[in-house]
Amino acid sequence: MNKGDLAYSALEERELPTDGWPEVVMMGRSNSGKSSLLNALLNRKTARVSAHPGHTRRMHFYEVVRWYLVDLPGFGYAVGDLRDKERFSRAVDHYLMTRQAIVGGILIQDIRRDPGAEELMLRDWAQGRGVPLLVAANKVDKLSKTAAGERLDALGAQYRVPVVLVSARTKSGITAIRDTLLGLGLHGL
Numbered sequence: 001m002n003k004g005d006l007a008y009s010a011l012e013e014r015e016l017p018t019d020g021w022p023e024v025v026m027m028g029r030s031n032s033g034k035s036s037l038l039n040a041l042l043n044r045k046t047a048r049v050s051a052h053p054g055h056t057r058r059m060h061f062y063e064v065v066r067w068y069l070v071d072l073p074g075f076g077y078a079v080g081d082l083r084d085k086e087r088f089s090r091a092v093d094h095y096l097m098t099r100q101a102i103v104g105g106i107l108i109q110d111i112r113r114d115p116g117a118e119e120l121m122l123r124d125w126a127q128g129r130g131v132p133l134l135v136a137a138n139k140v141d142k143l144s145k146t147a148a149g150e151r152l153d154a155l156g157a158q159y160r161v162p163v164v165l166v167s168a169r170t171k172s173g174i175t176a177i178r179d180t181l182l183g184l185g186l187h188g189l
Ligand SMILES: Nc1nc2c(ncn2[C@@H]2O[C@H](COP(=O)(O)OP(=O)(O)OP(=O)(O)O)[C@@H](O)[C@H]2O)c(=O)[nH]1
Pocket: 028, 029, 030, 031, 032, 033, 034, 035, 036, 037, 048, 049, 050, 051, 052, 053, 054, 055, 056, 073, 074, 075, 138, 139, 140, 141, 142, 166, 167, 168, 169, 170
């Protein structure tokens, strides 16, 4: 296995890795740029970036160095069969509530939007479980510097957890995420 390889694609509990390696979850609304940011962090086009959001139905575990970055299905956009949608959101909820290997979370948020109920629930989930959470306000390339600064203040006030401005496209701000992960003892990005 090489760094950035897809190691597991899981939905049910029995499909999850059993090696006990730490897991950092990439969460957020469909189209916020989870997969793009994961690729930027790994410096490799490994996760699928969708022109049509809402198609990721499984949890994808990408190997780093004895730990995983986990690309979760996005919420708010799922297309297709309602029963499928219920099945994967139930599986993801179960994973988030019970998984002991989760050591950190990155909540990806389009910088131009305010957090919705789902984002705030994920923030509360992280605080409830004691999982360190970083909000990545993505697509900063879409805004002027002044506007980006204003959004940083607004999002910081709404989330009340650390927020960093990033662009998966230009890779600005990616170092701040790497540094945060290094601070958790997660090397290799
Ligand atoms: N301008 C700009 N576009 C971005 C950036 N990051 C992602 N995008 C675009 O946003 C769209 C969605 O990106 P994805 O990475 O597929 O988003 P996702 O959150 O993984 O979406 P789902 O898998 O559906 O949950 C794509 O068209 C990307 O090219 C960014 O930093 N800047």
